[in-house]
Amino acid sequence: MNATAESYVTEDGRTIGAPVMEMKNITLKFGGVTAISNISFDIREGEIRAIIGPNGAGKSSMLNVINGFYHPQEGEIWFHGEKRKPMKPYQIAQQGIARTFQNIALFKGMSTLDNIMTGRFTHMKTNMLMQAIWKGPAEREENLNRDIVEHVIDFLEIQAIRKTPVGRLPYGLQKRVELGRALAAQPKLLLLDEPMAGMNVEEKEDMSRFILDVNDEFGTTIALIEHDMGVVMDISDRVVVLDYGKKIGDGTPDEVRNNQDVIDAYLGVAHD
Amino acid sequence: MTATVIDGELDTFPKLLARNAVKFGNKAAYREKEFGIWQTWTWAQTKDEIESLALGMLALGLNEGDHVAIIGRNRPYLYWAMTAAQCCGAIPVPLYNDANAEEMAYVLEHCGARFAIVEDQEQVDKVIDAQETVHGIDEIIYLDKRGMRKYDHAHMNAYEDVQAEGRAGHHRLEPIMQERCAALNLDSTCVMLYTSGTTGRPKGVVLSNRNIISAASSSSGFDHLNASDSVLAYLPMAWVGDFIFSIGQCFWTGFCVACPESPETMQTDLREIGPTYFFAPPRFFEGMLTTVMIRMEDANRLKKRMFKYFMDHAKKVGPAMLDGKTVNGGDRLKYFIGNILIYGPLKNTLGMSRVRVGYTAGEAIGPEIFEFYRSLGINLKQLYGQTEAGVFVTQQPDGEVRADTVGVPSPGVEVKINDNGEVLYRSDSSFVEYYKNPESTADTKDADGWVATGDAGFFEESSGHLRIIDRAKDVGKMSDGSMFAPKFVENKLKFFPNILEVVVFGNGRDTCTAFINIDLNAVGNWAERNNIAYASYQELAGHPEVYQTIKEHVEEVNISVAEDSMLSGCQISRFLVLHKELDADDGEMTRTRKVRRRIVEEKYSDLIEGLYNGATEVSTETEVTYEDGRKGSIKATVQIEDAKTVARKAKAA
Structure with a gap:
């Protein structure tokens, strides 16, 4: 695979396009601690891109940089061929980037339906007054958005919990609802922060299936952080490996698996 | 034999469909909840949907007399597929959608299906797996496009694409369809349904239009069903009852069939639809x-x-x-x-x-x-x-x-009732034959048309x-000659909410013993209420307090069994609570959830031995099959408890 090529074809026959997002020499510091130092990589149109690494490697920080939660001290982020100015997270959401969180961040007292509906927020145009009057534009908008949300519910097979408050749902399902909320935003780029943390084998398989289906059905570009190496190697097209804030590997799952630096980082090095 | 009156004009399903499209044109025929809303198809729309699919299948080369396998959960589209197959002169064969690839392969091979109409990717995968051994399948038609993009579509089509093709070619294809429909009569095969098979391989039951239409018309008359009724279709499509309710009676009376959104939402959908006619096990x-x-x-x-x-x-x-x-x-x-x-x-x-x-x-x-x-x-x-x-x-x-x-x-x-006490029946609705199985047909149905149940x-x-x-074959004798009827005792025990399933043993022995499955829903709730922590079904099943409760239930049943003069020998002297639920995936039950006694006996022979040799616990290892077909095993030490029995009442008393 040629990293500079405009596009490449995966083993299962999908064509991956040009880079959507490019990270160039990113460095992020918290006081004296360097969380990310001089990292560059890209995410291409239509691919599933994984970011892996041991605890404290800087994976979540990286996702937060993409997402606009953190602003790196050095480096540039290019999105759709333009250099991105420092932005607020909501502005980035409006650009078509949605995410899920490592620790579930749903509205516990609200139903699954309402939670997923919040994912439509950035697409709503009516103001509070119009919504109070309700008839006319607000109602039409609600119907349209509800339709999109219902398709997400159907897609994730969570019809049975449509009206259930999410606080009462088991962990695995809450994760699915969170994915639903991100999908409802119809993102161009979907960021998943440890989508399978704390799940049992069956839930992990379901989630992997959904991630692949999202990519396949909607052509959504996905960047994900995951601990479970088996899952990562199975579902992602390319993997970037971080360790202590540095990039130690980047490539297809096979390339990464055979990279000596990666093996050392994960298995440790014998000190003699 | 009292013949059921069937209107000469209405002797096939395509004819019933045509009548309904005229008589009930704007009335709801099928409903399904999708995207949170009940979608409705009137009889006129239903006719259009069915005929488009039929025309499309003719274009794909469906021949007269071909078998069409239909696999999926209850959905209007799949019900239409059955009638569409009939419109082409073909025979629909609905299959249990939760069957594994191996079970499916057997049925597909046996009926020689040329077309398979399936719900989604999961079922497509099973049919493709089956194609390793089954070579007759020429076309697969799938309903849900999700995840299907990467499949080889040389012999595969989406349902709506087949319909589109049918609509496009209707001038060319309609005469063929009309010819095929006209060739059907009362004695043409209406549907072939596979029995669940408590013993041995499933058998293909051939039912003619006469069978189905007479059953539908006389049962509709019996309960005064009419076009204003509605049902919820949620039982497996491969089961004869569902075929009679959701197609037979539905076409005969013109009532509306509603399909749930998903199996899990059945209860909610039931409340929303409020059916007037309802069937449940x-x-x-x-x-x-x-x-x-x-x-x-x-x-x-x-x-x-x-x-x-x-x-x-x-x-x-x-x-x-x-x-x-x-x-x-x-x-x-x-x-x-x-x-x-x-x-x-x-x-x-x-x-x-309602x-x-x-x-x-x-x-x-x-x-x-x-x-x-x-x-x-x-x-x-x-x-x-x-x-x-x-x-x-x-x-x-x-x-x-x-x-x-x-x-x-x-x-x-x-x-x-014959001399052995077995129930026999005869009617217009009794099946034609078992497909490709004349010996079984002869064993079950005699020359006069009496069918042994x-x-x-x-x-x-x-x-x-x-x-x-x-x-009849489960009724046996205990070693002292008294009658052994396991179902009688099992049913009494199953009436306790805590007990989900029971298997009683004792044929040819001097005492009866039992395997018991607890109901996780009821017992789990009880455990929560009493602050009993448990991590798994197995742990809860083995809990001493659970054993104590079950023991009380068993002893209560023994008292009631003792009152029956004929069956007082069937009291349970020893029992155990099984460490896993009996499951159709492990072959222990049929897909309609009836216990396969012989298989349970073989599989747990070590536990049965323990029940009869006086052991207080038995260590065992059981193979389990997961839903996706992988196998694993559970190790457990199962406790065995004694239960008090009541002295038999003197027969003279």
Whole structure:
């Protein structure tokens, strides 16, 4: 695979396009601690891109940089061929980037339906007054958005919990609802922060299936952080490996698996 | 033999469809909840959908007499596929959608299906797996496009694309379809259904238009079903009952069939649709009652007292009022108040407010469960039937409903008991033959058309109602010569909410013993209430307090069994609580959830040995199959408990 090529074809026959997002020499510091130092990589149109690494490697920080939660001290982020100015997270959401969180961040007292509906927020145009009057534009908008949300519910097979408050749902399902909320935003780029943390084998398989289906059905570009190496190697097209804030590997799952630096980082090095 | 009157014009399903499209053109025929909304198709639209699919399949080369396998959960599209196949002169064969690839391969091979119409990617994968050994399948048509992009589409089409092709070519194809439809008559095969097979391989039951239409017309007449009724279709499409309700009676009367959004939402959908005609196995009614009772335990004191007070009253007068017997004014008034405060809201929650006719069959239902629903004013009745009969053998007329009988012979059905005590029947609805299996056909159906049910039963002299004792081959003798009828005892035990499944052993032995499966829903709730922590089904099943409760249940049943002079030998002396639920995926049950006794006996022979050699615990390892076909194993040490039995009553007394 040629990293500079405009596009490449995966083993299962999908064509991956040009880079959507490019990270160039990113460095992020918290006081004296360097969380990310001089990292560059890209995410291409239509691919599933994984970011892996041991605890404290800087994976979540990286996702937060993409997402606009953190602003790196050095480096540039290019999105759709333009250099991105420092932005607020909501502005980035409006650009078509949605995410899920490592620790579930749903509205516990609200139903699954309402939670997923919040994912439509950035697409709503009516103001509070119009919504109070309700008839006319607000109602039409609600119907349209509800339709999109219902398709997400159907897609994730969570019809049975449509009206259930999410606080009462088991962990695995809450994760699915969170994915639903991100999908409802119809993102161009979907960021998943440890989508399978704390799940049992069956839930992990379901989630992997959904991630692949999202990519396949909607052509959504996905960047994900995951601990479970088996899952990562199975579902992602390319993997970037971080360790202590540095990039130690980047490539297809096979390339990464055979990279000596990666093996050392994960298995440790014998000190003699 | 009383012949059922079938209008000469309406002897096939395409003809019924044409009539309905004219007579009920704008009336709802099928509904399905999708994207949170009930989508509706009128009879006119249904005709268009069915014919488009039929034309599309003709374009794909479906021939007269071909078999078309239909696999998926209850969806209007798949019901249409059945009639569409008939419109092409082909024979629909619905399969159990939860069957694994191996079971599916057997049926696909046996019926020689050329087309398979399946719901989604999961089912497509199973058919593709089966194609390693089965070579007859030429075309796969799938309904849900999700995940299908990467498949080789050389012999695969999406349902809507087939319909589009049919619509495009309708000038060319319609004459062919009309010719095929015209060639059908009363004796053409309507459908082929595979029996669930408590013993051995499933058998393909061939049912003709005569069978299905006469069953549908006479049963609709029996319960006065008409076009304003509605049903919820949620039972497996491969089961004969679903075919009769959702296609047979639906086409005959023109009533509306609603399909749930997903299997998990069935209860919600039931409440939203409020069907007027409802069928469910006893297990369903048991489960629903258990849920009600669990939720009542959590209710406040006032609600609990009101519930108890009015339910006691309902038990006293409710069934009598439903049967139209005289009840005094005071009791009527009290029932009326109860209906406003308790029964009405409860029925509404259960989705049973509008149920005019409800049936249960397949297994015996507990008298208390049965009475509970009847006392609420729900007209729940029992029927006895089987695939070979086109469902109905006997059913209970309104006003003559009891928990322990299965009713009188259905209209047009003759029933007799042979010398061995086995029930036989004969009717227009009795099946034609077992497909490619003349020996079995000859064993079951004699030259005069009498079909053996394999069940032992007798007619009650006082009422003329049939009572079923057990499967004829399961009835045996204990070593002292007294009668052994495992089902009799099992049913009594299963009426306890804590107990999901029981298998009793004792044929040819001197005492009876039992395997018991706890009901995780009920026992789990009890554990939560009593602060008993458990991590798994296995752990809960082995808990000493659970054992104590089950032991009390067993001893209670022993007392009641002892009262029966014929079967008092069937008291359970020792039992164990199984460490896993009996499961169809492991072959221990059929897909319709009936226990396969012989397989259970073989698989757990070490446990049975323990029951009879006096051991107090047995270590065992059991192979389990997960839903996706992988195998694993469970290791467990299973406790064995003794239970008190009651001395037999002297027969002279």
